Amino acid sequence: MNPHSDWEAVRLSISLALISTSILILLGTPLAWWLSRTKIKFRPVIEALVAMPLVLPPTVLGFYLLLALGPESPIGRLVSSLGGSQLTFSFTGLVIGSVIYSLPFVVHPLRDAFQAVSKQSLEAAAVLGAAPRDRFFSVAVPLAKPGFLTAAVLGFAHTIGEFGVVLMIGGNIPGKTRVLSIAIFDHVEGLAYGRAHWLSGSMMIMSFLILVVVYSKNRSWAGGRL
Numbered sequence: 001m002n003p004h005s006d007w008e009a010v011r012l013s014i015s016l017a018l019i020s021t022s023i024l025i026l027l028g029t030p031l032a033w034w035l036s037r038t039k040i041k042f043r044p045v046i047e048a049l050v051a052m053p054l055v056l057p058p059t060v061l062g063f064y065l066l067l068a069l070g071p072e073s074p075i076g077r078l079v080s081s082l083g084g085s086q087l088t089f090s091f092t093g094l095v096i097g098s099v100i101y102s103l104p105f106v107v108h109p110l111r112d113a114f115q116a117v118s119k120q121s122l123e124a125a126a127v128l129g130a131a132p133r134d135r136f137f138s139v140a141v142p143l144a145k146p147g148f149l150t151a152a153v154l155g156f157a158h159t160i161g162e163f164g165v166v167l168m169i170g171g172n173i174p175g176k177t178r179v180l181s182i183a184i185f186d187h188v189e190g191l192a193y194g195r196a197h198w199l200s201g202s203m204m205i206m207s208f209l210i211l212v213v214v215y216s217k218n219r220s221w222a223g224g225r226l
Contacts, residue, residue, distance in 0.1 A: 006199060008175050009183035016091070016166075016179060017159040020098035024106040024155045025148070027099070032110030033136065036117075051104045058101065062168025065097050069169065089171045094179070097169040098159045105154040113147020114140060146218040153214050157207055 035047060053061060069087040070076050079087060087093040117140050125135045141148075163181040170177030172186070180199060187196035 005174055005178070006183055006195065009178050009180050010199075012091075012175070012178065013160050013180035016094055016098060017156045019095055020102060020159045021106075021152055021155040023095070023099050024102060025152060028103065028106040028110055028151065028155075032107045033114050033140070035107070035111045036114035050107050053101045054104050058162070058164025059168055061101060062097065062165040065093075065100065065165065066168050069093055069096065088169060089173060089177060091170075091176060094166050094170045094177055097165045098162060101162060101165045102155045102158045105158045106151040109147045109150040109154060110144065113144035113150075116147075117143045146221050149217060150214055153210055157210060160203070161207075 031050070035043065035050075066088055067073060068075055071080065071086050071088070076087060079085075085092070087096065121139050121143065122135050125139045130138060161181060162179070163185065166177065166179055167182055170179075172178050172182050178186075180203065184196050184199050184203075187193070187199070
């Protein structure tokens with residue numbers, strides 16, 4: 001494999017992480033808000049379902065997603081009947097798998113951030129005539145800003161580092177489903193340790209710098225509220 005294929009894997013991984021994280025923030029925000037406020041009895045069941053990717057081996061989750069998204073599955077047949085392309089072994093399939101696999105890494109920080117929003121702040125906005133939607137966007141979201149940063153970074157970083165799920169759903173198709181983690185595995189399997197070191201070291205440095213930025217930013221925001 002030439003170096004160009006490594007850059008292609010990096011580009012594909014970043015695209016996958018950006019798209020998946022954007023979808024996760026859109027889907028995870030209302031779910032996290034609901035989990036932070038609801039009192040229904042089956043809330044633990046919903047929380048357990050959201051957290052399943054944390055305890056399931058990635059290959060197990062990937063296997064069942066492969067079956068669920070396959071061309072002979074109900075979902076696959078529906079997509080085919082609508083004129084869509086096959087979900088498995090495609091970039092779209094990787095996005096679906098990544099959203100499910102990284103869901104708890106986005107929902108949990110957002111839920112904790114929303115739970116930290118005091119009732120008094122929301123009640124004060126209500127007294128001033130703010131509708132529920134206005135209270136959410138003008139009070140809850142700004143106060144939960146550190147949670148949004150943490151959720152976005154964790155979702156992005158977790159997607160970049162995926163291996164088992166993306167391999168099961170997408171395989172190893174250069175330029176289409178061969179992401180960074182699979183490229184590293186290929187180099188190790190081919191005893192190309194130099195290139196594996198380069199990619200792995202880059203991921204370690206990037207992950208460290210991202211975490212430093214997150215912790216520094218959250219610390220500055222927390223200090224600003226004191």
